[in-house]
Amino acid sequence: MKNRFLIKVQCFLILFIMLFSNSGSVLGAIEAPELKAASAILVESQRGQILFGKESRSRLHVASANKILTGLLALEKAGSKLDTQITISKNVTAVEGSKLNLEVGEKYSVEDLIYTVILTSGNDSAIALAEYVGGDVQTFVNMMNDKARELKLKDTNFTNPTGLYDEAQYTTAYDLALLIRYALSNPSFDNIFSSQAKLWRHQGKVEIMTNSNNLFWGYDGVDGGKTGYNEIERQSVITTATRNNMRVISIILDSPEEDVYEDSTKLLDYGFANYKTGILVKKEQTIETLPVGDKTIDLISPIDVYYTFPIGQDYIKDFEFKTRNNIELPVLKNQIVGAMKYVLKDDTEITVDLYPSANVYSSVDMFSTLVKSMVEYKDITILLLILVGIELILILLKVLRVLRKVVSRLLSKSKAK
Known part of the structure; x- marks a missing residue:
């Protein structure tokens, strides 16, 4: 009886170990989140693998897409000259919505204006950048749509650089994920997108601009973010976060104001609890x-x-x-x-x-390859042979000198005897 009891205990322990060894890594897994957002997507940033989607191909009006592409096109035009100064025009100051109250004739660097577009969604900054890149706003909008086609954003159309509402303007969570992945491949954009704060010099004053994405201060691993809305009760939040060598892009679109960050947290939690990045090869x-x-x-x-x-x-x-x-x-x-x-x-x-894994040569062909090379480079071969001959003569002369000295010493010793 005692032995049978021990065997049962051992079997139980083995089963317990097997269960935990095979599934222990997924014990922390959580179910797909229920989100209040109209549309959402979670993608891995390096390859674009889709980890979660909710109505991700539904067309919506997303102001953040305009701001992101405006900043990106400005970065691509400026290249390494991000200190290029832009003079504010009258057209810039006439824009509606969120703005920094830029004044006609003031000058700002391309870099500073891009920061204001990404961190605080400044519409006047977006118009200033559009004029810098395209010369005028309509030409710039054409450039935006050309870029969208280049990136295969099949359900996206832009009508302005600011994201102000226009029924002809739309994108999807899926297309926005493609755009974000492309933008993050630009180190300058990634640096701006990952900034929590930036000093802003305006009208002789120095202020601190902070990123409007609150997850920078409330979620472990956040390394990028952007927020936006056209109607305050329907908000959108874009967040990137990295844990254990896996960077994900979370996109929450048209979520109620009181739920938008809860939705973002749920989506990020789901990704990190259920997926990991590891070595394939x-x-x-x-x-x-x-x-x-x-x-x-x-x-x-x-x-x-x-x-x-x-x-x-x-x-x-x-x-x-x-x-x-x-x-x-x-x-x-x-x-x-x-x-x-x-x-x-x-x-x-x-x-x-x-x-x-290593250089591989044919044992049959090594000699013929050497001969072929010598024939092909005949002049060099002759020169090398001459140099080798001279070296051999010099070595022979040295050997003869040494022998002569040795013989001389032996003769001297024999005479002394």
């Missing part, structure tokens, strides 16, 4: 072998390749190995000779270029 690990001529080549990735997946799943649906055509020896380490394409369960495709 480890640096210098042999992924495949390839026979070429009389050699077998180990194929590797020279870098770690990452992907995002639900915790507790490998998330790989399929993979395919392809090689370059007509590969011949020698094959060098810096040559791409193949690729491994991984397809994830969300249909994300990740292609990993594969390289030889």
